Structure formats: C-alpha cells, structure tokens
Amino acid sequence: MKRTLAVLSSLLLIGLVASLGSDLVDSKDAESPTHSQTDLSGIKSLRLRNQSSQAAKVAQRGSPKKTARDRKALSDQRTSKKSLGRVGHDDNKQSDGETQPRLKSSSQKNSGGKAKQGQGGSATSKRTIRWRKNKEGRLVPVYDSKVRAELEQSADKIADQRGTVLGVLETVSNKAITGYAYDWKKPEQILAVDIYIDGFLVKTIQANQSRAGAGAKSPLYSQKGFATGPIEQLKDGVKHTVQAFAHMATAENNEVKVVELAGSPRTIGGATLPHGRIENVQGQTVTGWALDPGQPNKTLEVELIWDGESQGRFAASSPTPVGYNPSPSLNLHWFQLELPEHDEKTQHTLQIIVRRDALQRELDRSPWLINKDVENENKIPYGALTFANDAQISGWALDPDIEDQAISVDIYIDGDFLERPVADKLFAALIHRPDVKNPNHLWIVDIPEKYKDGKEHSLSVFAVNNPDGANPELSGSPRFFRSEVNNNPIGYVDVVNTSVMGGWAYDADAGAEAIDIEIWIDGALWKVLPANGQRADLVPVVCPEAGHGWSVKAPESLKDGKFHVVRVYARNTPNGPKTELSRSPRELAAKKPYLGVSVQGEAGRGLKVTRVFDSSPAQVASIQLNDIITSYNNQSAQVDPVVFEQWVLARSIDEAITLMIDRDVSIETPLLSSLAPAIKTQIEAFESEAIAGGNPSPKTIELGDGRKVHLQSRDQIMVQSWSNRISMNVYPVLKQQGK
Numbered sequence: 001m002k003r004t005l006a007v008l009s010s011l012l013l014i015g016l017v018a019s020l021g022s023d024l025v026d027s028k029d030a031e032s033p034t035h036s037q038t039d040l041s042g043i044k045s046l047r048l049r050n051q052s053s054q055a056a057k058v059a060q061r062g063s064p065k066k067t068a069r070d071r072k073a074l075s076d077q078r079t080s081k082k083s084l085g086r087v088g089h090d091d092n093k094q095s096d097g098e099t100q101p102r103l104k105s106s107s108q109k110n111s112g113g114k115a116k117q118g119q120g121g122s123a124t125s126k127r128t129i130r131w132r133k134n135k136e137g138r139l140v141p142v143y144d145s146k147v148r149a150e151l152e153q154s155a156d157k158i159a160d161q162r163g164t165v166l167g168v169l170e171t172v173s174n175k176a177i178t179g180y181a182y183d184w185k186k187p188e189q190i191l192a193v194d195i196y197i198d199g200f201l202v203k204t205i206q207a208n209q210s211r212a213g214a215g216a217k218s219p220l221y222s223q224k225g226f227a228t229g230p231i232e233q234l235k236d237g238v239k240h241t242v243q244a245f246a247h248m249a250t251a252e253n254n255e256v257k258v259v260e261l262a263g264s265p266r267t268i269g270g271a272t273l274p275h276g277r278i279e280n281v282q283g284q285t286v287t288g289w290a291l292d293p294g295q296p297n298k299t300l301e302v303e304l305i306w307d308g309e310s311q312g313r314f315a316a317s318s319p320t321p322v323g324y325n326p327s328p329s330l331n332l333h334w335f336q337l338e339l340p341e342h343d344e345k346t347q348h349t350l351q352i353i354v355r356r357d358a359l360q361r362e363l364d365r366s367p368w369l370i371n372k373d374v375e376n377e378n379k380i381p382y383g384a385l386t387f388a389n390d391a392q393i394s395g396w397a398l399d400p401d402i403e404d405q406a407i408s409v410d411i412y413i414d415g416d417f418l419e420r421p422v423a424d425k426l427f428a429a430l431i432h433r434p435d436v437k438n439p440n441h442l443w444i445v446d447i448p449e450k451y452k453d454g455k456e457h458s459l460s461v462f463a464v465n466n467p468d469g470a471n472p473e474l475s476g477s478p479r480f481f482r483s484e485v486n487n488n489p490i491g492y493v494d495v496v497n498t499s500v501m502g503g504w505a506y507d508a509d510a511g512a513e514a515i516d517i518e519i520w521i522d523g524a525l526w527k528v529l530p531a532n533g534q535r536a537d538l539v540p541v542v543c544p545e546a547g548h549g550w551s552v553k554a555p556e557s558l559k560d561g562k563f564h565v566v567r568v569y570a571r572n573t574p575n576g577p578k579t580e581l582s583r584s585p586r587e588l589a590a591k592k593p594y595l596g597v598s599v600q601g602e603a604g605r606g607l608k609v610t611r612v613f614d615s616s617p618a619q620v621a622s623i624q625l626n627d628i629i630t631s632y633n634n635q636s637a638q639v640d641p642v643v644f645e646q647w648v649l650a651r652s653i654d655e656a657i658t659l660m661i662d663r664d665v666s667i668e669t670p671l672l673s674s675l676a677p678a679i680k681t682q683i684e685a686f687e688s689e690a691i692a693g694g695n696p697s698p699k700t701i702e703l704g705d706g707r708k709v710h711l712q713s714r715d716q717i718m719v720q721s722w723s724n725r726i727s728m729n730v731y732p733v734l735k736q737q738g739k
Contacts, residue, residue: 239270
C-alpha cells in the first residue's frame with residue numbers, strides 16, 4: 001500500500017523562508033570633475049533643491065545662480081581635500097564654469113591602486129564617478145565608454161542569473177483561469193503557460209491575449225494575458241488546487257525554464273469549516289458565536305460539554321448581545337447558555353462543540369476552565385493532527401496528568417467514529433519541546449479503502465482524557481482529504497555555499513522511494529541527483545522514512561568570488577509540475593543594488609512614487625513623494641511595478657540610472673475669468689453645490705496644458721488648489737542598502 005503523508009504547516013521544518021539620458025555630456029570629456037562614492041556628501045549642496053517651486057524655475061529658466069551656501073560648500077571641499085586624498089588634477093580646471101577639484105578617495109589610496117571586483121566581476125566596488133552639470137543646471141554622473149560598457153554587461157548577466165520571466169495568476173473560477181506572463185527583458189517573446197489542476201496538466205495556452213487593465217502604453221506589455229475559458233473539472237464543488245507555470249525553451253541546452261506565477265497555487269471550491277469562539281463566561285452564563293462562512297445564513301448547533309459530559313445541543317441563532325460590536329456578519333449567530341450548578345471552590349471544564357451535519361469542531365478558547373485558580377488534579381490533554389491524506393493519518397497526543405504514559409485519541413471520518421488508537425510510538429520532534437519529557441506519543445492510522453473514492457472527506461481527532469474529563473480536539477483538526485490528487489513534492493535547502501549544497505526532498509506519491517532534484521546555477525541546469533540520503537530528523541515530522549536527504553559538493557566555478565544564483569527543484573511523481581524547494585533561490589556574493597523608493601502603477605501615466613527612504617539614492621537625487629516615473633534608461637515605465645523592481649535589482653552598484661519623472665508643482669490660483677468657459681462652468685457648479693450644503697465629492701479638473709485644479713468642500717466652502725506638471729530627468733547612483 002502506498003505510504004503517503006500530508007504535512008501540517010505548523011510542524012514542518014520548512015522555513016518559508018543603462019543608456020544614459022541624451023543631456024549627459026560626452027563620456028570622453030576629460031575636463032569633468034571626478035569624485036568617488038564617498039565624496040558625494042561634499043557636493044550635495046549643489047544638487048537640485050527639493051522645493052517644488054525651485055524645480056519649476058529650473059525647468060523654465062535653466063541653471064540657477066550660485067548662492068552663498070553653494071560657494072561655501074565648494075570652499076569646504078577644497079579645505080578638506082587633504083583628508084580625502086591627493087589632488088589628481090589641476091584645481092583650476094573648469095566644467096561649465098564650475099570650479100571643482102578632481103579628488104581621489106582615501107579608500108582608493110589605501111587599496112594600493114588595485115581595483116576590487118564588484119558584482120559580476122565586471123565593475124569595481126570603488127568605481128570613480130564623474131559629475132558635471134547638464135542643460136538644466138543639475139549635477140549628473142557620467143562614465144567613460146569602457147566603464148559604461150562594463151556596467152551594462154554586468155547588469156545583463158545579473159538579470160539572466162536572477163531570471164527575467166514574471167507573471168501573475170489573477171483569477172480562478174469554473175468560468176475561466178486568467179492572468180499574464182512575459183519576459184521583461186524580451187517582451188516581444190510569447191510565453192506558454194501550463195495550467196495544472198490537482199497536480200495534473202489540463203491545458204497549455206499562450207500568453208498573448210489583450211489585457212485591458214494592464215495600464216500599459218506599449219502593446220508589448222498589454223498583449224501578455226492568458227485566459228482558459230470554462231474548466232469542467234472545477235464545476236463539481238470539490239476543493240481543487242490550481243497552479244500556473246510560464247516557460248520558454250532555451251537555445252543553449254534545450255532545457256525548459258519554468259517559473260511558477262505569483263498567486264499560484266490557488267484553491268477553489270470544497271467544503272468550508274464551521275468555526276466560532278467562546279467570548280465570555282460570567283457567573284452562570286457562557287456567551288459566544290458559531291458560523292459557517294460558506295453558508296452564512298445557515299443556523300448551526302453547538303453542544304455544551306461540562307466536565308466531559310454532554311449537556312445538550314442548542315441553536316446559535318441569537319442576535320448580537322448588548323456590549324459586543326463584532327462584524328455584522330455574526331449577527332443571529334450567537335448563543336447564550338446557562339451553565340450547570342457547580343461549586344465555586346471546585347475547578348470545572350467547559351467545552352463548546354459546533355456541529356454542521358456530521359462534522360464537529362471545537363470552538364476557539366475551548367476548553368474553558370471554570371475557577372481556574374483552584375487546584376485541579378485532572379489536567380487537559382493536548383496534541384496535534386500532523387498528517388492527513390487518503391492513505392494515512394498521524395499525529396501526537398499526551399496528558400500532563402500521566403505524561404510518561406500513553407493516552408488514546410478518537411478519530412472520526414465524516415462524523416462517523418473510525419477507531420481509538422493508542423499514542424505510544426516515538427515522535428522524534430517532541431524531543432525539542434521543553435514541556436514534553438517522553439517523546440513516545442505518536443499515533444498512526446491507515447485510511448480504509450472505502451474512503452479512496454475521489455470524494456472529499458472530513459477528519460476530526462480528539463484526545464481522550466485520563467482520568468475521564470474533557471476530550472479536547474487536537475490542533476490541526478478538522479481536516480479534509482481526497483484521493484486522486486497528485487501531491488506536490490516538498491523540500492528544503494539547508495545549505496548552499498562554495499563548498500557544499502544540501503537539503504531534503506520528499507513526494508508523498510512516491511512513498512519510500514527517492515525522488516530526483518534539479519540544481520540550477522545562474523539559470524542553467526547543473527546537476528540532477530536523487531534525494532536518497534539518510535536524514536533521521538525528518539521522521540515522522542516530514543515523512544515516515546529517513547532516506548530523503550541530498551548533499552553534493554559544490555562546483556569549483558562558485559569559488560571565483562563572483563555573483564551566482566543557485567536554485568533547487570524537486571521533480572514530481574507521477575509526472576507533474578516540479579516544485580522549487582523552500583529557501584531557494586540562494587545567492588552567493590550577492591550585492592543587491594538599492595534605489596530606495598516604493599512605487600505603484602498609475603494607469604495611463606507610469607509608476608507613482610509612494611515612499612522615498614531616508615539617505616537613499618532616490619532621496620539624494622531629489623526624487624519626491626507622488627512623483628510619476630514615466631521611463632527609466634529610456635524604457636517605458638508603463639508596466640507593473642514588479643518589472644521596475646526587478647530591473648533595478650539587475651543593475652550594478654555604483655551605476656547611475658536615468659529616470660524621467662513627472663511632478664505636480666503648486667502654482668498661484670489663476671483668475672477665474674482667464675479660464676476656458678467649460679472649466680469655469682465646472683468650478684462654479686462645484687462651488688454652488690458646496691454653498692448649498694450638498695457636500696460634493698472631491699474633484700480634479702484637467703486644464704489640458706499640464707495644469708489642473710483640485711476641488712473639495714469644507715464647511716460649505718469650496719477649497720481649491722492648483723498645480724502644474726513639469727517633466728525632468730533625475731540621475732540616482734545605485735548603492736548597496738545600508739552602505
């Protein structure tokens with residue numbers, strides 16, 4: 001018989017865990033002053049000020065005159081040049097009329113002239129950055145052609161290593177499965193998407209359909225959607241797991257690179273679990289609620305159990321009691337029950353079990369101890385249901401009153417009693433629990449053949465108290481299981497370094513047999529090997545056998561000190577989608593570029609800046625909150641923010657990127673008479689409604705020339721603010737976060 005186990009998440013060992021702008025000077029200009037990254041603080045005063053009004057003036061009038069603060073900053077730089085390093089060129093050389101010394105940082109001086117290899121081995125970690133003013137009067141970084149080529153090559157290599165395919169599984173229903181997928185580096189290439197249901201391939205479609213909601217100007221991005229049409233397998237009401245994988249063939253080795261889309265896997269259908277909570281026990285009354293989220297209008301029954309004995313069943317159909325203010329959906333799902341007469345000097349145990357047809361479940365905060373400050377000899381047992389599928393279930397249970405002895409558990413399938421096994425086998429994971437002295441509290445039960453019918457079945461497990469008393473439901477119960485499902489493999493990457501790689505992988509469908517894993521390095525398949533090593537720590541938390549570990553010596557190529565990406569996948573048994581193991585991918589010698597902004601898509605415009613982090617390259621470059629990034633390195637920003645984030649991640653530290661931004665700058669309120677009649681009419685109508693107490697919703701009116709007016713009502717007064725949109729380039733220099 002196939003030995004299979006489904007893993008409860010609470011007990012798993014898995015720890016889920018450019019080309020520059022056209023206004024840059026010629027890179028061969030030897031007159032441009034040069035600074036290392038450590039010298040940037042000395043020229044911050046020459047950067048564009050953050051005030052919007054100044055930004056507007058710069059865009060309209062060109063370079064501003066030097067202020068006393070600017071002249072003082074230049075003087076301070078010359079005064080401090082000894083501490084920064086020797087002067088490499090004549091201080092009197094000028095660029096665009098600006099006198100600045102070319103400095104060499106102390107860190108470069110101390111290195112003895114040897115350039116350290118940076119990310120990808122192509123760019124120096126202490127690269128010299130040259131600055132000059134552009135036509136708008138801002139200081140911009142420039143590189144010579146050799147350095148710029150190195151940065152581009154490094155960024156391209158890192159992008160390939162980290163992967164450039166992305167997408168989202170957006171909707172799942174019996175009417176259609178939809179989403180999008182594309183390669184952000186090669187948007188012209190059409191990807192294929194494999195749709196799996198319960199681990200079995202049901203459809204392969206192309207991601208080349210129109211996406212009206214993509215907010216993309218370029219058809220390269222808006223035509224990357226996919227939709228399956230109606231799916232018969234999802235119409236039976238049973239719980240199903242849907243996965244979507246995008247892939248394309250690689251010319252180098254004819255292997256297939258597969259990426260599981262964000263939002264995958266997704267579950268649909270299946271029975272919902274009734275649930276509830278004991279809210280309060282006061283005097284002789286217990287108050288709480290019980291609800292089935294799948295049938296919110298259905299009234300459920302609750303059973304009151306006192307010291308292990310049933311006191312009857314009652315409908316949870318009362319309105320919300322006075323003094324409670326929960327979700328409105330809980331109204332008419334409350335109960336308020338009288339407790340049996342009891343001695344206040346004796347401890348008692350109260351349990352509330354909710355019932356829906358044959359399924360039973362204990363409410364949150366049950367068991368509830370009455371007079372808990374009074375010493376009670378009968379303590380409550382506890383444990384967990386850790387594995388459940390169509391072949392086997394197992395878990396552990398113990399009673400603090402008889403910790404060194406075994407207790408039993410009661411198992412119910414679809415509300416029918418199955419058996420009462422003894423929890424007396426070794427459960428190695430309990431060795432690590434300080435509250436457990438004896439680890440021999442494991443129970444295992446085989447599922448009868450009659451339940452392997454492809455239908456969904458419920459499973460509930462309760463600990464049996466010794467001596468007689470409250471029999472609480474174990475953690476992880478109830479659960480549902482179903483046969484005819486291709487279980488996905490699971491696994492973990494324990495270690496990846498330049499000497500060794502190792503971890504474990506297990507597929508419940510393969511049982512005791514080892515499955516194969518794939519190790520990919522820098523986007524290419526490196527090795528396939530079986531996960532058949534001995535890992536005693538896996539039993540029985542992950543699997544019933546120890547032979548599912550893997551370990552391999554790392555290749556010599558990882559010892560070059562350069563950036564590498566290692567990914568590990570487990571192959572599915574039977575044939576199905578392979579699964580990337582937990583803690584994969586792993587990166588070696590990782591130096592991740594940092595820009596320091598958060599963005600979100602702004603339909604029709606670009607990427608809206610929602611946050612600028614302190615001391616980040618974005619802040620130094622004067623990027624502001626609510627700026628709209630319309631392009632980066634001359635690439636359209638009209639795509640989802642994930643593309644932009646991955647693009648930044650694939651750049652190089654010390655690289656300057658070019659961002660075109662739109663910014664709304666406040667302007668003086670124009671005369672109403674100077675506006676177009678249609679605009680004037682809208683403003684007057686808004687004001688009239690506000691005066692009349694109509695409380696109109698806030699409104700924004702575009703004037704068509706870049707200006708717009710924001711209107712809102714406050715205390716029957718119209719409040720208006722006017723703004724003007726300007727466009728400009730900014731040039732942040734990427735750095736490593738925290739440095």
